[in-house]
Amino acid sequence: MYQHxxxxxxxxxxxxxxxxxxxxxxxxxFIKANKNIDNFDVESDNINT
Amino acid sequence: MNxxxxxxxxxxxxxxxxxxxxxFSLIIMLIFIFIGLWFGLFNxxxxxxxxxxxxxxxxxxxxxxxxxxxxxxxxxxxxxxxxWRHPLADIxxxxxxxxxxxxxxIALVTGSIWGKPTWGTWWVWDARLTSVxxxxxxxxxxxxxxxxxxxxxxxxxAGAILTLFxxxxxxxxxxxxxxxxxxxxxxxVIKLNGPSIHNDMMVPLILMAFGFLFFYFxxxxxxxxxxxxxxxxKKLFIKQLNLN
Numbered sequence: 001m002y003q004h005x006x007x008x009x010x011x012x013x014x015x016x017x018x019x020x021x022x023x024x025x026x027x028x029x030f031i032k033a034n035k036n037i038d039n040f041d042v043e044s045d046n047i048n049t
Numbered sequence: 050m051n052x053x054x055x056x057x058x059x060x061x062x063x064x065x066x067x068x069x070x071x072x073f074s075l076i077i078m079l080i081f082i083f084i085g086l087w088f089g090l091f092n093x094x095x096x097x098x099x100x101x102x103x104x105x106x107x108x109x110x111x112x113x114x115x116x117x118x119x120x121x122x123x124x125x126x127x128x129x130x131x132x133w134r135h136p137l138a139d140i141x142x143x144x145x146x147x148x149x150x151x152x153x154x155i156a157l158v159t160g161s162i163w164g165k166p167t168w169g170t171w172w173v174w175d176a177r178l179t180s181v182x183x184x185x186x187x188x189x190x191x192x193x194x195x196x197x198x199x200x201x202x203x204x205x206x207a208g209a210i211l212t213l214f215x216x217x218x219x220x221x222x223x224x225x226x227x228x229x230x231x232x233x234x235x236x237x238v239i240k241l242n243g244p245s246i247h248n249d250m251m252v253p254l255i256l257m258a259f260g261f262l263f264f265y266f267x268x269x270x271x272x273x274x275x276x277x278x279x280x281x282x283k284k285l286f287i288k289q290l291n292l293n
Contacts, residue, residue, distance in 0.1 A: 011158075014159065033275045034278060037281060
């Protein structure tokens with residue numbers, strides 16, 4: 001039975017890697033979007049920057 | 050209920066609501082997942098037939114439930130979007146699709162990993178596996194379709210129509226194991242005459258399911274805020290262009 005543990009660990013590793021990558025990516029994009037809003041100045045001429 | 054939807058229809062109010070709620074949701078998610086992991090890996094018995102491989106159930110089944118719950122919530126949001134033109138429904142449906150696709154992928158891959166030692170094969174084209182694979186393709190189609198239009202409104206409308214068509218797949222997934230002879234086992238938790246698994250296995254399953262549910266809720270709020278910020282930035286650019 002214990003030789004099957006490799007399947008258990010593979011399933012858990014895959015699941016939590018996917019959750020972690022998705023979660024971190026979402027948080028990073030969220031922080032970046034917040035920064036973009038905070039730094040945006042409507043009056044300035046920064047259309048192409 | 051209607052008052053809550055009307056209240057949250059305003060993007061600024063929704064942003065304040067999401068900003069206050071998501072940190073707590075993330076903490077609850079982590080608590081559920083860590084306790085669920087401890088129960089699932091160390092404090093639940095092996096199955097008398099499958100042995101240790103039964104532990105895959107604690108990630109596979111909640112992920113499969115979430116794949117369907119997310120799609121069901123997208124269906125409700127699509128109705129809100131098409132019937133009442135609720136602006137937030139478009140954003141929530143758009144942000145739900147990648148999360149739903151991710152849970153479907155987890156269910157498919159962990160199911161395949163579970164299938165090899167249990168059935169002796171990674172994959173079979175039986176009714177349950179095929180219908181879940183179709184759900185994954187519908188999610189991917191929704192993600193691409195919504196983003197294919199330059200006009201966000203048209204993209205949301207096309208996505209909502211696709212979601213409503215795809216909703217026919219949900220009962221097929223649920224009842225596929227009853228309607229056809231499949232290699233996949235029939236339902237053992239959500240069924241009319243009550244669950245048929247032992248409480249020692251039910252506890253980690255429910256804990257992980259709540260963990261995944263709070264994952265969905267937390268990242269839906271985070272991604273919806275990101276989407277609102279992108280839309281606000283787009284409007285600011287247009288305002289700037291008009292000023293210059």
